[in-house]
Amino acid sequence: MPLKIIICGGGIGGLSAAGYLRANHDVTVLERSKLDFTINDYGLSVVANAFNLLQKAGIKQENLDMVVMTHLWLRTHNNEEMRTEHFDTRARFGGAPSVLLKRAKLQEELMRFATSNEFAGGPAKVIENAKVTRVDAGAGKVWSEDGQVFEGDLIIGADGIHSIVRSAVLGGETPSRIRNTDTITFMAKLSVEDLRSDASFAYLADPAKQAGLCSAYAKSGPEVKKRILTYHTSLHGLQVVGYTVENEFAEKFASAKSAIIKDIPISRVVEDFAPEFSDDLVNLFRHSKVDAWKIRDLASMDTWYSGKALLIGDAVHAVTPHAGQGANITIEDAEALGYLLRDVESSDAIPDVLEKFVSLRKDRVNFVTRRSRELGNIQTDEDRTKVPITSAEFAKEIYTYLGAEHALKVPKPPIGAEATKGAN
Numbered sequence: 001m002p003l004k005i006i007i008c009g010g011g012i013g014g015l016s017a018a019g020y021l022r023a024n025h026d027v028t029v030l031e032r033s034k035l036d037f038t039i040n041d042y043g044l045s046v047v048a049n050a051f052n053l054l055q056k057a058g059i060k061q062e063n064l065d066m067v068v069m070t071h072l073w074l075r076t077h078n079n080e081e082m083r084t085e086h087f088d089t090r091a092r093f094g095g096a097p098s099v100l101l102k103r104a105k106l107q108e109e110l111m112r113f114a115t116s117n118e119f120a121g122g123p124a125k126v127i128e129n130a131k132v133t134r135v136d137a138g139a140g141k142v143w144s145e146d147g148q149v150f151e152g153d154l155i156i157g158a159d160g161i162h163s164i165v166r167s168a169v170l171g172g173e174t175p176s177r178i179r180n181t182d183t184i185t186f187m188a189k190l191s192v193e194d195l196r197s198d199a200s201f202a203y204l205a206d207p208a209k210q211a212g213l214c215s216a217y218a219k220s221g222p223e224v225k226k227r228i229l230t231y232h233t234s235l236h237g238l239q240v241v242g243y244t245v246e247n248e249f250a251e252k253f254a255s256a257k258s259a260i261i262k263d264i265p266i267s268r269v270v271e272d273f274a275p276e277f278s279d280d281l282v283n284l285f286r287h288s289k290v291d292a293w294k295i296r297d298l299a300s301m302d303t304w305y306s307g308k309a310l311l312i313g314d315a316v317h318a319v320t321p322h323a324g325q326g327a328n329i330t331i332e333d334a335e336a337l338g339y340l341l342r343d344v345e346s347s348d349a350i351p352d353v354l355e356k357f358v359s360l361r362k363d364r365v366n367f368v369t370r371r372s373r374e375l376g377n378i379q380t381d382e383d384r385t386k387v388p389i390t391s392a393e394f395a396k397e398i399y400t401y402l403g404a405e406h407a408l409k410v411p412k413p414p415i416g417a418e419a420t421k422g423a424n
């Protein structure tokens with residue numbers, strides 16, 4: 001008998017989990033919004049670890065309006081030097097490509113994975129405008145704002161950083177797990193065409209030949225949090241992300257009760273970056289409206305499930321965007337769950353599967369969380385007692401991941417060995 005599975009949230013995690021689980025189970029996804037895949041969404045990297053899993057599942061490159069990453073460019077803030085690294089995970093790690101694309105394009109293809117007849121199993125039912133307002137983890141029941149009640153053998157909380165399912169899993173009045181940092185990003189978009197007249201950006205001007213991500217850091221001191229990233233999001237567009245300290249935005253986010261403040265005056269962005277960065281980098285923000293995004297993550301959680309409810313994705317391990325891994329580890333969660341539940345026919349077997357799932361995923365996502373904080377210079381006091389993860393260690397661990405079946409067959413020592421500074 002297939003299990004009846006209710007997934008709360010139709011984002012990256014919810015739709016990927018629906019895609020993997022529908023092969024063997026009866027899946028319903030409850031999404032609070034009306035999904036719109038036409039929006040000019042922000043850019044994401046889906047790197048080899050997750051892209052490999054998606055390709056194996058039948059996700060089609062040609063549906064993604066994506067580019068394959070071939071390069072990383074590391075610039076000094078003042079434009080005096082630039083280091084070019086070849087970053088093609090097909091060659092470097094003998095595996096899948098790493099790609100850059102818009103989030104909405106990925107979500108659209110994941111919707112196809114979840115609902116199209118081209119994949120194995122019955123299509124998942126995706127119900128839009130169904131905001132989950134209450135979850136009973138013990139009973140496996142979910143209530144939506146419009147008064148509907150859904151019951152399942154398993155409830156999956158894929159409802160993002162402000163997860164309602166998390167409150168049910170953790171029970172009652174637990175303190176918020178969201179950890180605010182003192183960092184924000186200014187987010188803007190531009191077209192490849194916008195760059196063509198500026199010779200200093202020739203390396204970004206032909207993404208059909210070479211595509212990737214350019215990173216420029218401010219030099220040192222407190223400004224070390226400042227960084228301007230530019231990366232392709234398709235053959236035609238780029239995303240610009242300027243990390244900086246929060247300053248007066250702390251109060252603005254608090255009073256707006258939102259993690260995004262739209263339409264930041266360009267003069268405010270220039271004021272922030274012009275003292276440390278060359279004009280050509282600062283001018284990248286002049287091509288579109290600029291929004292400010294608050295950077296947060298979740299404190300590491302020991303409890304990922306309770307009764308019939310399990311958390312995946314940002315609901316249980318939201319990470320800061322510095323390592324570009326949030327969506328990737330979420331897709332890994334979905335694949336692992338699909339694999340572990342593939343033969344399960346009775347709800348009695350679910351608790352063991354959930355335990356196995358957590359033991360498979362937890363060290364890995366904690367490793368990503370710590371590396372993301374290190375890259376943003378926003379570690380906790382506890383993080384600072386650990387020996388930092390090197391980029392080589394991180395790349396090897398992350399890009400060579402081959403999915404749950406392989407991870408279970410080849411048990412390894414805990415990753416990111418928790419070496420403490422000063423220990424022998």
Ligand SMILES: Cc1cc2nc3c(=O)[nH]c(=O)nc-3n(C[C@H](O)[C@H](O)[C@H](O)COP(=O)(O)OP(=O)(O)OC[C@H]3O[C@@H](n4cnc5c(N)ncnc54)[C@H](O)[C@@H]3O)c2cc1C
Nearest residue numbers: 009011012013032045132159160313314324325326327328
């Ligand atoms: C600016 C930025 C850049 C990023 N860059 C990268 C990157 O380069 N690479 C990368 O791997 N990751 C990146 N990430 C992170 C990545 O987007 C997230 O980690 C990923 O989307 C997590 O997937 P999720 O399904 O858990 O959450 P989401 O994709 O946020 O989906 C949650 C879904 O749940 C729905 N929902 C919420 N509450 C309810 C409710 N009560 N009822 C029903 N539905 C609900 C929401 O509407 C949403 O559709 C970035 C994130 C940001 C913000």
